[in-house]
Amino acid sequence: xxxxxxxxxxxxxxxxxxxITDEYGIPKISTGDMLRAAVExxxxxxxxxxxxxxxxxxxxxxxxxxxVQDRLVQAECAxxxxxxxxxxxxxxxxxxxxxxxxxxERLLAAVxxxxxxxxxxxxxxxxxxxPQCGEIYHLTSRPPRRDGVCxxxxxxxxxxxxxxxxxxxxxxxxxxxxHGPVEGYYNRSGALxxxxxxxxxxxxxxxxxxxxxxxxxxxxxxx
Ligand code: ADP
Ligand code: AMP
Numbered sequence: 313x314x315x316x317x318x319x320x321x322x323x324x325x326x327x328x329x330x331x332i333t334d335e336y337g338i339p340k341i342s343t344g345d346m347l348r349a350a351v352e353x354x355x356x357x358x359x360x361x362x363x364x365x366x367x368x369x370x371x372x373x374x375x376x377x378x379x380v381q382d383r384l385v386q387a388e389c390a391x392x393x394x395x396x397x398x399x400x401x402x403x404x405x406x407x408x409x410x411x412x413x414x415x416x417e418r419l420l421a422a423v424x425x426x427x428x429x430x431x432x433x434x435x436x437x438x439x440x441x442x443p444q445c446g447e448i449y450h451l452t453s454r455p456p457r458r459d460g461v462c463x464x465x466x467x468x469x470x471x472x473x474x475x476x477x478x479x480x481x482x483x484x485x486x487x488x489x490x491h492g493p494v495e496g497y498y499n500r501s502g503a504l505x506x507x508x509x510x511x512x513x514x515x516x517x518x519x520x521x522x523x524x525x526x527x528x529x530x531x532x533x534x535x
Contacts, residue, residue: 313336313338313391313392313394313420313524313528314392314393314412314417314418314419314420315332315392315393315394315395315419315420315421315422315423315524316394316395316398316399316408316419316421316422316423316498317329317394317395317396317397317423317425318399318422318423318424318425318491318494318495318498319424319425319426319427319509320425320427320429320432320484320487320491321432321436321480321483321484321487322427322432322433322435322436322439322480323425323426323427323432323509324425324427324435324509324513324516325396325397325425326342326396326446326448327448327513328425328513328516328517328520329342329394329396330448331513331517332394332517332520332521332524333394335521336392337391338391338392338393338394339388339389339393339394340393340394340396341380341383341384341389341393341394341395341396341398342395342396342397342398343371343376343379343380343395343396343397343398344396344397345396345446346379346383347361347365347371347376347379348365348472351365357375360375361375365473365474366473366474366479367474367479367482368474368479368480368482368483368486369482369486370400370401370486370490373401373403373404373407376398376400376404377403377404377407377408380395380398380404380407380408380411381407381411384411395408399494400490400491400494401490401493401494402493402494402497404494405494405497405498406497418531419501419503420503420524420527420528420531421503421504421505421523421524421527422498422501422503422504422505423505423507423520423523423524424495424498424504424505424506424507425507425509425516426506426507426508426509426510427509427510428510429484431510432480432484433477433480433481433484435450435453436475436480437475437476437477437480438450438451438452438453439471439472439475440456440460440469440470440471441469441470441471441472442462442464442465442467442469442470443467443468443469443470444462444465444467445462445464445465445467447462447463447464449462449469454513456469503527505523505524505527507519507520507523
């Protein structure tokens with residue numbers, strides 16, 4: 313199963329991606345996570361992209377395309393994958409399609425989580441994440457059992473640099489500028505599935521599962 317998750321920052325892509333990858337046993341590949349890890353480790357790539365991440369700006373296509381390409385050819389991706397936060401531009405979507413074509417593979421669906429901006433700002437400014445295992449929390453809707461501490465491994469939770477109010481607004485502006493053509497791209501290919509993300513996580517999950525099963529049946533029928 314090969315999937316991409318689209319949608320504004322804060323729509324719940326990471327939260328839902330975890331549930332889906334656990335359920336279907338495929339790896340979650342988040343370009344945001346890979347870039348943040350590079351920054352954290354201080355690699356040459358990390359030094360190159362740090363300023364872009366801090367300001368909520370998109371990193372150049374050739375960088376993200378290479379990251380994704382290197383990852384998708386690894387053995388763990390042979391049975392499928394879920395891309396979270398990629399593609400964000402038409403150039404990235406075309407690069408992914410090229411890669412799929414070369415390998416004789418197909419995308420099952422481009423799942424787009426849809427949510428209004430005011431709700432997004434509240435979700436992101438109250439988001440906290442575990443730097444060790446990546447678990448995602450929210451101060452009001454999904455608080456950890458102990459204040460500031462990860463339920464899974466006891467690590468101290470952190471707020472992402474780019475979840476500050478001003479950076480969140482910049483990220484949303486960039487999202488609105490760039491996303492329309494990507495949505496159009498997947499709409500034309502027939503892969504786009506829109507999901508109302510303004511529901512409790514379990515209901516969003518159910519809606520995604522239903523849409524994926526429908527897409528599977530449609531694809532089987534088309535073959
Ligand atoms: P994204 O990966 O799209 O940026 P996240 O999955 O990190 O989004 O979610 C952003 C914030 O919103 C997190 O704090 C998360 O706990 C919270 N959240 C995710 N899904 C929901 C939901 N359906 N209802 C309420 N809060 C949610
Ligand atoms: P995310 O974790 O998906 O919210 O991404 C965090 C940041 O990483 C973004 O604000 C960008 O700076 C960068 N980034 C992640 N994915 C991409 C991508 N596909 N294209 C360009 N920049 C990206």
